[in-house]
Amino acid sequence: MRKVTMADVAKLANVSKSTVSQYLNKRYEYMSEETKKRIAEAIEQLQYRPNVIARSLKQKSTATIGVIVFNILHMLTTQVLRAIEDMCQQHGFHVIVCNTDDDPEKERQYIDMLWAKQVDGFIIFPTGKNVDLYKKMIEARLPLVFVDRTVEGIDADAVLLDNERAVQLAVRHLVDQGYKHIGLVAPPFAPHVVPRMERIAAFQRALCEARLPVEKEWIIAERVNHISERLDGLLHQNKLPEAIFAINDLTLMEVLTFVKKHQLSIPNDVALISIDDVPFASVYTPSLTTIAQPTFEMGKKAAERLFMQMNGETSPQMFRLAPKLIERDSAKKRGF
């Protein structure tokens, strides 16, 4: 039951390996119909399957890319990944997926191993902590696109949400509805988590622009399990803001848990808006007003840039994709 190789096909068809190879690569120019038919028959008869590994070795390309994400369980990731896979399918590429859980050591290992596996490029949601490695990849001209975060000092393609705009959309919407006391809920400050820092900074800017005071107490940046404690505190002191802006789906869940625990009514007791258009936004009561990230476009753009890099057509660039306000009922002022 040995594996069938090209040599076997060649022997059966009574031609050389070279000719079989030409046939498989559709270089038919100088090939008689007769020969083509014999090869086709031999392939069929032997049930021959080319070994792509051997071909990759010679051609120095594997038609495979590595996608390194924090966690596919996260909705943003899943959607971006799906878009990337669709693009790859169209180009005959395959996708190897790796989860880092935001651990730089895991990230380093994955990059090393996939690089050794000769992947043709990487799309990475970077932890941001392996600067030396990112640099080496760029030096080696290994196609590389960052998604969601940039890394300071690394001159690579990056596809990000326009966080400034996303926050503007959220805050302006709340302000337009007549809310003046607006709080923000986020995970803890972490300098390398670009979108988080950008959103928090943009929030303060947006408040200023609306001529609203920035209340320190209403900027809650805590580990998820501490968020509800902080909110509890505010509630008991009767200092809850009129509206809460959750900077992502995770923190949104915390706010919803808090709201449910105290049987508060949205938007009467607190209005709510968040980044990430969670799947249940429209069936929730009230339906949730959100800022949707253009996740599929992000994935598509990342893949496009990667392919462009493979063709050597580009110099590094940063892309800020536009978020979209999806107006529902969780941030409607009574009477509006």
Added chain:
Amino acid sequence: MRKVTMADVAKLANVSKSTVSQYLNKRYEYMSEETKKRIAEAIEQLQYRPNVIARSLKQKSTATIGVIVFNILHMLTTQVLRAIEDMCQQHGFHVIVCNTDDDPEKERQYIDMLWAKQVDGFIIFPTGKNVDLYKKMIEARLPLVFVDRTVEGIDADAVLLDNERAVQLAVRHLVDQGYKHIGLVAPPFAPHVVPRMERIAAFQRALCEARLPVEKEWIIAERVNHISERLDGLLHQNKLPEAIFAINDLTLMEVLTFVKKHQLSIPNDVALISIDDVPFASVYTPSLTTIAQPTFEMGKKAAERLFMQMNGETSPQMFRLAPKLIERDSAKKRGF
């Protein structure tokens, strides 16, 4: 800027390629400390990275598996996939992910291409329509595990939910709460979609067991966009069942949309229970009683079986993993 190969390292360290290879594979038995050091230095100095493709060609193993799913956007898939990836990481394997959208043609292409890429095994959520191909894989002793669905006539490992049990849990819970008029909501009948058919059949059995009549009108198996029409119809005739069992997350969403549209109250107007513990189940109002699939265990089991097959230790087997009732508030009878 040529790529550094083992030959370069060998030359610099003044040893043969063979010795470098031994070193890399940690076959240190007959190697002097001196030589080891020289090789280590040469590797460091040249920044040598072994080419895993070349190694794979010789060793006939790629340490890569293919995971073919319907759609990673689906929660079940994402979670199973995550568990598979974790297991693979522990074993030094990588995962290539493919989405078929339940299209047999796409499935066939992916299997063909990944097979040609010499993946060491497959975990597949099968469309069920490529029986000839599945058979060939098994003949070729290509490790293969099915997840979520089995395929009739194919003797392969399969990891499935214990659908009978899942439905029993749901129906018995409703019955225990005092509900007597129970409806089911599902996507359309499709013989090859094993879990769907099993759940619908089990539902009828469970009703019988509870000595409840099986009302044809209350078994709704329709394309998702037609489900709400059917429910509307029942509502207008005042024939809505007391409780609805949604067989998966997709249909659950339809039911929730319907409930919201008519401003019905759960569980007073209709009680609700579903398979798939959706992420918002606990923050929804009322919180949703669900039957959780053991998604991570399913992924883990599938990967375990695949590795066992690679070691040639197994004969095909079917695994039915246990669902779990998560009791919340959407199926509580008033007064209970």
Added chain:
DNA sequence: TTTATGAACTAAATCGATTTAGTAAAGGAG
């Protein structure tokens, strides 16, 4: 008749590792 041209192939090198079979040198036994 000789030479040139083009069609239809093929032999052998190559990709970058692993592995088998073997060699050279040192040390120990008899």
Added chain:
DNA sequence: CTCCTTTACTAAATCGATTTAGTTCATAAA
């Protein structure tokens, strides 16, 4: 001093394709 073992390596074959540089044969041009 010879022979055998063991240590520490190496040469060359191999994996299964692709690709380059030919070769052979038939036909056409000079």
